[in-house]
Amino acid sequence: MPMLFSFVVLIAMVFALVDIITRDTWLVKHLPKFAWVLLVIFIPFVGTILWFAIGREYPASVSRPRMSWGADAAPARPVPSDTRSTEQQLADLEREVEYERMRAELEALKRQDRSELSE
Known part of the structure; x- marks a missing residue:
C-alpha cells in the first residue's frame, strides 16, 4: 500500500x-x-x-457549464467566427450602406410619384 x-x-x-x-x-x-x-x-x-x-x-473556457432544468436548458451554440479580412468586412459594410441609401432614395421617389399622381 x-x-x-x-x-x-x-x-x-x-x-x-x-x-x-x-x-x-x-x-x-x-x-x-x-x-x-x-x-x-x-x-x-x-x-x-x-x-x-x-x-x-x-x-x-475550461469551466464546466452548470446544469439547467428550466427554459434555458438548451445547450449554447458556438458562435461562428468571421474569417473575412478587415478590408473585406469594410467593403461589405460600404456596399450595405450604399444599398440602404439607394433603397431610401427609391422609396422617396416612389412617394414623390404617388403624390404627383394623386394631385
Missing part, C-alpha cells in the same frame, strides 16, 4: 511539473513558475496539491 501511495504521488508530481512548465506565465498565480517547480520537487505531495488548488489559473 505505501508503494501505491508513492507511485500516485510520483505520477501527480510529474503531471504538476509538466503543467507548470508548459503553462503560460500569466496563468500562474501567487509564485513565479520557478518557485512552483522547486516547491513541487522538494515537497512533492503538498506542492502538487497546492499547485492544483491555488497556483494554477483556470481559464474561463
Whole structure:
C-alpha cells in the first residue's frame, strides 16, 4: 500500500511539473513558475496539491457549464467566427450602406410619384 501511495504521488508530481512548465506565465498565480517547480520537487505531495488548488489559473473556457432544468436548458451554440479580412468586412459594410441609401432614395421617389399622381 505505501508503494501505491508513492507511485500516485510520483505520477501527480510529474503531471504538476509538466503543467507548470508548459503553462503560460500569466496563468500562474501567487509564485513565479520557478518557485512552483522547486516547491513541487522538494515537497512533492503538498506542492502538487497546492499547485492544483491555488497556483494554477483556470481559464474561463475550461469551466464546466452548470446544469439547467428550466427554459434555458438548451445547450449554447458556438458562435461562428468571421474569417473575412478587415478590408473585406469594410467593403461589405460600404456596399450595405450604399444599398440602404439607394433603397431610401427609391422609396422617396416612389412617394414623390404617388403624390404627383394623386394631385
